[in-house]
Amino acid sequence: MSFDVTAIRKQFPVLKREIHGHTLAYLDNAASAQKPQAVIDAMVDCFENSYANVHRGLHTMANETTEKFEQARGRVAEFLGAAEANEIVFTKGATEALNLVAYGLMGEIEAGDEIIISQMEHHSNIVPWHFLREHFGAVLKWVPVLDDGSLDLDAYGALFSKRTKIVSLTHMSNVLGTINPLKRMAKTAHEHGCLFVVDGAQAAVHFPVDVLDIDADFYVMTGHKLYGPTGIGALYGKRECLERLRPFQGGGEMIEDVFEDRITYAEIPHKFEAGTPPIVEAIGFGAAIKWLSAQDRTAIEAHEMMLYNRALAGLREINSFRLIGDAPDKGAVLSFGLEGAHAHDIAQILDRYGIAVRAGQHCAQPLMERFNVHSTSRASFGIYNTVDEVDRLIAGVKKARTFLS
Ligand SMILES: Cc1ncc(COP(=O)(O)O)c(C=O)c1O
Incomplete structure (x- = not known):
């Protein structure tokens, strides 16, 4: 079995949507995922x-x-x-x-x-x-x-x-x-x-x-x-x-x-x-x-982790970036903070570029307390996400870093 992200994307009508003049980059899959035409x-x-x-x-x-x-x-x-x-x-x-x-x-x-x-x-x-x-x-x-x-x-x-x-x-x-x-x-x-x-x-x-x-x-x-x-x-x-x-x-x-x-x-x-x-x-x-x-689930997992690793490498270039969650065995969920910047502000700036991420406590208050944070920003990857969307995320967070300094 093979995996073709372009073919997958065609099956999700909503991914054609534009947000503030940009093609939607939906990176909020851990909250809820989009639906394929088959559903x-x-x-x-x-x-x-x-x-x-x-x-x-x-x-x-x-x-x-x-x-x-x-x-x-x-x-x-x-x-x-x-x-x-x-x-x-x-x-x-x-x-x-x-x-x-x-x-x-x-x-x-x-x-x-x-x-x-x-x-x-x-x-x-x-x-x-x-x-x-x-x-x-x-x-x-x-x-x-x-x-x-x-x-x-x-x-x-x-x-x-x-x-x-x-x-x-x-x-x-x-x-x-x-x-x-x-x-x-x-x-x-x-x-x-x-x-x-x-x-x-x-x-x-x-x-x-x-x-x-x-x-x-x-x-x-x-x-x-x-x-x-x-x-x-x-x-x-x-x-x-x-x-x-x-x-x-x-x-x-x-x-x-x-x-x-x-x-x-x-x-x-x-x-x-x-x-x-x-x-x-x-x-x-x-x-x-x-x-x-019916999809190749091994290939999907590899694709999602490739996106995660690319996003992490790019975001790590930002000096005030803090990753929350770096366990050896983990899936494609990237929670992070930028020192001095509120997670909600980061999410709102990303939204202006058409990028949807989550910000907040993620219904996990004891965990927020454990890591001594009030909230985090979270990008979570799904089957239809692309390298281009990851690169837009990295660029968007870098811009947010500049605006929120
Ligand atoms: C780990 C985990 N458990 C439970 C839930 C609750 O799922 P639902 O809101 O669909 O009942 C969520 C939703 O965010 C979740 O991420």
Whole structure:
């Protein structure tokens, strides 16, 4: 298989857009990625030709829509290497999936039970566990981040006690780009009898994931970062782990029977999918996975890292440049600061040149504190980015440096 960025770009209609008279250089992919025509077409086709509610119908369009919806579930399962499609629950995104797990486990948490998370987590993998702290007296224990942006694995091993119940970690940091050695971390967690939860919101986009190889009990992902639509994500859980969770929301579709004095729940995954699901979004998500899976993922990863390395080399020429996150194993996310310049100002100046980057805390306040910064600027690379866009980024940041001196 080969990789042709020009051919890829032609499939993303929005990339033709001009911003302030410049061709868009979209380098905010870690926040949300743009959508290829294949995803747009799949969603429009559903609306235009065969749309109905799922799982309820005895009519043709309901059956067609249900088939496509369940086909999308199958695609997610295959994409993650799950043992069966029923181990995939559709959610609104990674955030809802992590909340679902935390909520589902609340019956198992008693005061003093411990949950291990890390300093590099996105708020969506922090706040749901704080809820268990607030309501049930769980204790949060934090894996420290080393200066290069990798996790302190010795400290991780030392955090476990007889009270540790859950470990929940990101596969790839949205700020540092660090890719964590989850296989060995899961092994340690399981040796201590803990559940191992993974936030794969960033990782699933950039390299193939195998949940069985990691031995993750739960793995979450989100559609909109993976060239799919918003409003859809997925929770993978081993069958026995999903069966162990209490349902997250109540309503139609998630029950087997409802009586005046009792209810019985549907089987997994439907037990966790109360109400009408995001049908068209799930179909779009399935189309995104199909589209991405058809690309040469090894070549994409190499392309993204080539862009990252070029950007880093160029930006390092700026004397007040500070890279946040330089772990040996990392993906194409470049967070940085310029001494004396506010990240928001840098992003706004870049926008004037048509370059879209992120600036702020990136929903990772404990990490900002760890690196003693208020915010960072972040360029994050995706499948359609080019060398020319990287060179424009370097030139743009150099100009920002001049303006903000
Ligand atoms: C590492 C990580 N986890 C979780 C999320 C939350 O994803 P969503 O907002 O799609 O639920 C994000 C989004 O930025 C993320 O980067």
